[in-house]
């Protein structure tokens with residue numbers, strides 16, 4: 001891994017109220033939790049065997065690692081537990097609100113009973129909200145390289161569960177195999193039904209992939225790493241204040257960014273792009289949201305004031321209903337004023 005040794009996140013960062021907008025449920029399952037699930041399933045795996053699943057060398061093998069972890073998630077109880085554990089971690093990180101991707105495309109591909117799984121997800125969310133006071137909304141994620149018809153099925157499920165904390169849809173997976181243009185009609189369908197739209201774009205794909213996502217009316221861009229290659233695109237993102245969900249450690253670990261100093265996070269910020277910091281797949285990338293803030297500060301010299309602005313952005317860029325957003329922003333402002 002290309003990374004600088006980091007000090008543990010300082011108290012300011014840990015206590016800064018944050019929201020997280022780019023976070024995959026399956027990529028947040030810690031090895032110890034996965035081991036517990038496997039033992040529940042009667043599997044005699046060891047922690048070392050479980051940890052081996054979390055190793056990869058590049059973006060393609062990372063996708064395989066994500067799949068390997070997901071394959072051990074079975075029934076609703078598993079999804080309930082991983083949601084609850086995630087919310088426990090979010091509380092420890094002073095994350096007040098998270099918008100969490102569920103790889104519904106993978107569940108359908110594996111022919112899981114999604115209706116039952118969704119009940120597990122919602123039980124975990126409700127218990128987590130009660131015990132940790134964390135707000136969580138779901139984003140149903142289609143795996144783009146499974147194709148448009150599969151994405152449509154995912155988005156139909158999002159519409160079905162829309163009144164149960166499903167706020168939007170996204171596309172993830174292999175950008176190079178399935179460009180955004182393919183998804184125009186299904187994104188239109190989701191938007192027409194009142195769902196919010198986000199898309200992974202410019203992670204492994206070129207700036208055109210980000211333009212494509214904007215043409216799909218994506219309201220936020222997941223990663224946007226390659227936007228730095230296109231000055232017009234940066235200007236467009238800045239002018240329209242399209243939030244970009246940056247995931248610095250993720251980009252380093254998958255090898256799309258060769259060295260942390262080359263990451264465009266600070267350039268985007270200086271050019272007026274509305275950036276947010278995110279973990280993407282914290283367990284697979286060995287990171288936490290506080291660690292991402294610490295990394296940004298240590299690498300790029302973001303001041304505490306800058307970090308406060310990024311944290312505020314994370315609430316502003318959320319898909320929360322206006323009233324709840326205002327409530328969290330006033331909590332944020334009160335905490336920041338102390």
Ligand SMILES: [Zn+2]
Pocket residue numbers: 022024172200222280
């Ligand atoms: Zn992602």
